[in-house]
Structures are given as structure tokens and as C-alpha cells.
Amino acid sequence: MVRVPSAVLSKYLLQGQISRRGCLYAAHQLRDVQVTGQPTPEAPIIPLRKKLKEQAKALKVSGKKKKAKADNQTVPGWELTVGIEIHAQLNTARKLFSGATTSFNDEPNSNVEFFDIALPGSQPIFQKETLIPALRAALALNCNIQKVSRFDRKHYFHWDQPSGYQITQYYEPFAKDGHITLYARDGIAPEDGESVTVGIKQVQMEQDTAKTIAQAGEEQWLDFNRVGVPLIEIITNPDIHHPATAAALVRKIQVLLSSVDACVLGMEAGGLRADVNVSVRRTDGDSQPLGTRTEIKNLSSFKSVEDAIIAERDRQIALLEEGGVVAGETRGWSVGSTETRRLRGKEGEVDYRYMPDPDLGPVVIGDDLVQHLKATMGLLPDAEVEELMLSYGLSSKDAMSLMLLDNGGRIEYFYNVLDALETRLGDAGSASQAEYAGLAANWCLHEMGKLPAAPTPELAVDGELYFAPTGECAIPAAALADILFFLQQRRITAKVAKDLLWAVLRGDVINIEETLNGANLWFKELSEEQYAELAKQALQGEEKVLKDFQKWKAGQSKAYPQGKLMFLVGKMVRAGPEERMDPKSAENVMKAVMEKQITGEA
Numbered sequence: 001m002v003r004v005p006s007a008v009l010s011k012y013l014l015q016g017q018i019s020r021r022g023c024l025y026a027a028h029q030l031r032d033v034q035v036t037g038q039p040t041p042e043a044p045i046i047p048l049r050k051k052l053k054e055q056a057k058a059l060k061v062s063g064k065k066k067k068a069k070a071d072n073q074t075v076p077g078w079e080l081t082v083g084i085e086i087h088a089q090l091n092t093a094r095k096l097f098s099g100a101t102t103s104f105n106d107e108p109n110s111n112v113e114f115f116d117i118a119l120p121g122s123q124p125i126f127q128k129e130t131l132i133p134a135l136r137a138a139l140a141l142n143c144n145i146q147k148v149s150r151f152d153r154k155h156y157f158h159w160d161q162p163s164g165y166q167i168t169q170y171y172e173p174f175a176k177d178g179h180i181t182l183y184a185r186d187g188i189a190p191e192d193g194e195s196v197t198v199g200i201k202q203v204q205m206e207q208d209t210a211k212t213i214a215q216a217g218e219e220q221w222l223d224f225n226r227v228g229v230p231l232i233e234i235i236t237n238p239d240i241h242h243p244a245t246a247a248a249l250v251r252k253i254q255v256l257l258s259s260v261d262a263c264v265l266g267m268e269a270g271g272l273r274a275d276v277n278v279s280v281r282r283t284d285g286d287s288q289p290l291g292t293r294t295e296i297k298n299l300s301s302f303k304s305v306e307d308a309i310i311a312e313r314d315r316q317i318a319l320l321e322e323g324g325v326v327a328g329e330t331r332g333w334s335v336g337s338t339e340t341r342r343l344r345g346k347e348g349e350v351d352y353r354y355m356p357d358p359d360l361g362p363v364v365i366g367d368d369l370v371q372h373l374k375a376t377m378g379l380l381p382d383a384e385v386e387e388l389m390l391s392y393g394l395s396s397k398d399a400m401s402l403m404l405l406d407n408g409g410r411i412e413y414f415y416n417v418l419d420a421l422e423t424r425l426g427d428a429g430s431a432s433q434a435e436y437a438g439l440a441a442n443w444c445l446h447e448m449g450k451l452p453a454a455p456t457p458e459l460a461v462d463g464e465l466y467f468a469p470t471g472e473c474a475i476p477a478a479a480l481a482d483i484l485f486f487l488q489q490r491r492i493t494a495k496v497a498k499d500l501l502w503a504v505l506r507g508d509v510i511n512i513e514e515t516l517n518g519a520n521l522w523f524k525e526l527s528e529e530q531y532a533e534l535a536k537q538a539l540q541g542e543e544k545v546l547k548d549f550q551k552w553k554a555g556q557s558k559a560y561p562q563g564k565l566m567f568l569v570g571k572m573v574r575a576g577p578e579e580r581m582d583p584k585s586a587e588n589v590m591k592a593v594m595e596k597q598i599t600g601e602a
């Protein structure tokens with residue numbers, strides 16, 4: 001199957017069968033919103049990396065050191081069981097039952113239709129376009145799509161839900177019986193071996209609630225822009241037995257949903273929330289039923305998923321070992337904490353009085369639509385990782401890093417560089433693009449990883465790297481392609497290549513070839529004699545080092561003093577014109593000159 005970039009998926013309008021008005025967000029629209037918009041006061045967008053750093057700091061301050069991951073995946077004598085519910089905001093332009101636009105940061109209460117605030121007499125109108133991303137998500141999770149599904153009312157009274165009920169799919173969800181396979185490369189617990197498959201019980205569509213913005217004192221502000229925004233709830237079977245595997249599952253589902261363009265905001269931006277259900281049972285009895293589950297609601301980072309499960313597992317085990325019983329209850333978790341806290345027990349659980357919504361007809365999904373979506377979904381992340389490993393010879397670690405970094409922006413950049421290289425190589429008519437892929441991956445990850453990076457697009461300043469979802473960044477793909485092309489052809493040295501990368505980022509260099517010509521930075525290698533002269537200079541005043549080589553020559557030490565040799569080569573390279581020196585040639589000449597010195601030939 002061919003790879004379809006998500007930007008193309010977004011623009012896909014089902015061959016005109018779906019109105020443009022209801023179509024999905026294009027990636028560039030989203031980016032513009034993110035770049036220009038102000039983060040809302042309730043949920044400032046904190047990048048995950050920053051959050052993790054803060055968590056680590058908090059842990060340090062509290063003096064409680066986290067056990068190494070490998071140590072706390074199991075507790076002898078006990079089996080942990082986890083099932084997860086993931087709520088994800090669908091990438092749609094309309095709300096689920098009204099024509100109001102979904103928006104990330106418009107004026108509060110500006111995208112609200114009568115039905116959204118439950119004005120008397122208003123009726124829900126199902127926006128069929130919202131089904132497209134929901135179906136793509138369910139298909140990516142290998143679910144069976146139900147021909148007929150229905151909407152139900154789940155009643156509860158809270159200010160964030162003006163109608164007094166949430167419309168969801170309780171009795172007949174639109175997708176059931178899927179599965180997702182997690183591999184070792186996805187970061188599952190070592191105890192799960194090479195792979196583990198987790199069943200997806202169902203996927204249902206439902207409405208989001210209004211956003212509450214707490215003010216000083218008792219006051220709460222409400223923004224109804226979010227009320228009625230379409231969500232999917234993905235419910236897994238209780239098939240997970242290790243905390244790290246639970247976190248890996250949520251991470252993988254996020255990547256999967258974004259790769260089929262079903263959801264564009266990740267956990268750190270509030271687009272994905274997870275509830276984890278945790279129980280424990282002793283491993284000594286044969287076929288004991290599962291223990292009583294508690295549910296920890298509203299986790300907003302992968303690390304919280306893992307940490308909350310560990311804390312809750314340990315709490316339940318301690319309780320049972322003391323002879324107590326686990327009460328089925330809902331619990332909460334705060335970032336950086338070490339224990340879950342009780343929110344409400346079973347007796348406090350609301351009776352939701354589920355009932356079919358009489359205002360909404362059944363949703364009927366034709367097999368033609370399902371087949372069409374299946375055929376046009378493109379390569380899924382697992383297949384893409386395999387492809388990167390097979391076609392380009394990348395390690396699974398590098399392939400995964402490319403896929404995971406910058407919400408998919410890094411891998412798009414990598415492909416852009418390969419495309420630019422192809423154009424370049426077309427001109428030169430030489431080696432195939434695949435030969436350059438390993439080098440390109442290495443530079444996209446490791447060399448570019450050394451450059452200063454902006455934590456978010458809003459905070460990006462000149463001289464900092466930020467990758468847009470389409471892969472654009474301050475270093476044009478064509479510039480990096482030029483650098484790699486000349487490097488691979490041995491027309492410039494690695495040192496010059498690295499300096500050029502920084503110079504492009506700073507804006508000092510625009511055209512690579514012109515700069516190389518202008519500053520005369522081409523690799524015109526020194527002659528053997530010139531190298532030897534530099535080697536002799538580097539050896540001056542190094543009598544102590546020389547002695548190490550003499551000892552080795554005399555058989556007094558076993559290992560060749562390679563470290564000392566490289567020290568001398570470093571000295572030599574620094575003294576000479578770096579753009580004209582190949583470290584390997586320098587090393588060879590230094591070795592030969594050294595040999596002569598210690599045998600007294602020189």
C-alpha cells in the first residue's frame with residue numbers, strides 16, 4: 001500500500017460526495033490556528049517534554065526517587081490487569097449534532113448554535129462528515145464497523161452539559177471487536193516479550209462538554225465552544241498486565257489516530273485523555289476471576305498513565321495483604337504525585353439512566369464507504385516503520401524516532417529531504433536515493449538533534465528549529481539535501497557539513513553551493529607531504545605520548561595506544577585547514593609518521 005501523507009488525507013473529500021463546508025481541517029489551517037492563537041487560560045498548551053522535566057524536578061524535590069522502569073513492572077505473587085478508555089477529539093470542522101464550527105481558540109462562546117446550549121425546541125442534526133475520521137480511527141484499530149448504530153442519552157447534571165445529558169453510543173456503538181498489536185520497539189514492558197495484542201472492545205462516538213475556566217474565589221467561567229465537539233471513546237479489553245505496556249498503548253493509539261488524520265491534537269495539547277481501570281489478583285490460585293477494578297480518570301500524559309497504574313496497583317496490593325477489600329470506585333491522579341486519591345465510591349456513582357435518544361435516527365453505514373476508506377487510508381505506522389527498515393536500511397530505533405518526533409513533522413521532513421536528494425541525484429545521474437537514506441536519517445535525527453529547538457511554534461525564535469506538521473523548518477530540505485550530497489560525494493568534509501547546517505539555521509547561508517564556492521570550502525585534499533608535515537608538528541613536545549608507543553612497540557603493553565593516536569590526530573586536524581583534511585587520511589599518515597619515529601627512521 002502506498003504512503004499517503006496526512007495533509008493529503010485531510011484534503012480528501014470522498015470524490016465530492018461530502019460537502020466542502022463539512023470537510024476536515026487541512027493541516028495548514030490547524031497550524032495557522034496554533035501559531036497565531038493564544039493558549040486558553042484553562043488549558044495552556046505545555047509541551048510534553050517540559051511537563052516531564054517538571055515532573056522529574058517535582059520528584060527530586062519530594063526526595064522520592066522513582067524505581068527504574070524494569071524494576072517495577074511486576075510484583076511477585078500478584079497479577080495486574082488494566083483496561084483503558086481513551087477519549088479523543090475528532091478532527092472535524094463541525095460539531096457532532098450542530099453546524100457550529102469546532103475551534104481550538106476562537107473567542108469564547110462564539111461557535112455555539114441553539115442546540116449546543118439546549119435552547120428549548122432545538123434539535124440535534126447529525127453531521128455525517130464527522131463519521132469519516134471516526135471510521136478511519138476504528139478501521140486503523142481493526143474494528144468491525146456496525147451497519148447500524150444508535151445514539152443514547154447518558155444523564156447527569158453538571159454545568160458543563162446544558163441539556164442534562166450527554167449523547168453517546170451505549171447500547172449499539174458504531175465499531176466493535178478490534179485489536180492493536182504492540183511490539184518491543186513501541187516500548188512495552190520487557191515481560192511482554194516481542195509483542196502483545198490488546199483487544200478493542202468498542203469505539204463509540206459522543207459529545208465533548210463545555211470548558212470550565214476557574215476564576216479567583218467561587219466564580220467559574222464557561223466556554224461553550226467545546227460543547228458538542230465530536231469525540232470517540234476507545235475501550236480496550238482488560239488485556240494489559242504491565243504499566244509500561246499501558247503507556248505504550250496510549251502512545252501508539254495517539255500516533256495511529258494522527259497518522260489516519262482522525263485526531264490532530266495529542267495528549268499534551270488536550271486532544272486525548274485516558275481513563276485507566278486497574279485491578280489485581282493473586283497468581284497462586286488457578287482460575288480466579290479478575291479483582292475489583294478502580295478507575296482513575298482524566299490522565300493527560302503517557303507518564304501519568306504508567307505512574308498512576310503503578311501507584312494504584314501498589315495501593316490495592318497493600319490493602320489486600322492487610323486483609324482489606326478493594327472498593328470499586330473512581331480515583332484521581334495529579335502530575336508528579338505518588339498516590340491516587342479517592343474521588344467517589346460506588347454508592348456515590350450517578351445512575352446515568354441510559355436511554356436511546358428519541359430525536360436521532362439510527363446511523364446506517366454502507367459497506368461501500370467502509371471499503372472506500374479502507375482502500376484510501378494509506379500506509380499505517382507499523383507498515384511504515386517496516387518500510388523504513390526494509391527499503392532504507394534504518395534501525396528500528398531510528399525509524400521509530402523519525403516517526404514519533406515533532407508530532408510527525410520530523411518524518412515528513414525526512415521524506416522532503418529524500419525528494420530533494422532525488423532531484424539532486426537526477427542532475428548528477430549517480431547513486432540511488434536509498435544509498436543516501438541512512439545518511440539523511442542520521443542527520444535528521446542526530447545532527448539536527450544537536451541544534452537549538454523551540455518547545456512550541458509560538459515560542460520559536462530565529463535560530464531555533466521547529467518542525468511544522470508538513471515537515472517545513474528553518475533548514476530547508478533542499479539545503480540539507482545539498483549538504484548531504486556534497487558530503488557523500490566527499491566534496492566537503494564532515495566538519496564543513498556540520499558548520500553549514502548551523503549557518504543555514506542562523507540564516508547566514510542560503511545557497512550551499514554559492515557559499516562553498518565563495519568561501520572556497522571545497523575538499524581539496526592535502527598532499528601526503530602536507531599531512532606528514534602537520535603530523536610532525538603535532539608530535540613536537542609530545543615525548544611522553546611517544547613513550548607509550550615505544551612501550552607498545554617493545555611488547556611491554558598489549559593494546560595499541562589508539563586513544564593517544566586520536567589525540568594526536570585531533571591536534572593535527574586543528575592545526576591544519578580543516579576543510580581540506582580527511583580525518584581518516586590524517587590518522588593513516590599520523591600512524592605512519594609515528595611508526596618511523598619509534599623505529600628511529602625519521
Ligand SMILES: Nc1ncnc2c1ncn2[C@@H]1O[C@H](COP(=O)(O)OP(=O)(O)OP(=O)(O)O)[C@@H](O)[C@H]1O
Pocket residue numbers: 081082083084085235236237238239275277278279290291292293295
Ligand atoms: N477487573 C477489571 N480489571 C481491570 N480492568 C477492567 C476490569 N473489568 C473491566 N475492565 C476495563 O474497564 C473498562 C470499562 O469501560 P467501560 O467504558 O465499558 O465502562 P465504565 O468505565 O463503567 O463507563 P464510563 O467510565 O465510560 O462511564 C474497560 O476498558 C475494561 O476493559
Ligand SMILES: [Mg+2]
Pocket residue numbers: 085233235
Ligand atoms: Mg467508558
Ligand SMILES: [Mg+2]
Pocket residue numbers: 085275295
Ligand atoms: Mg470508565
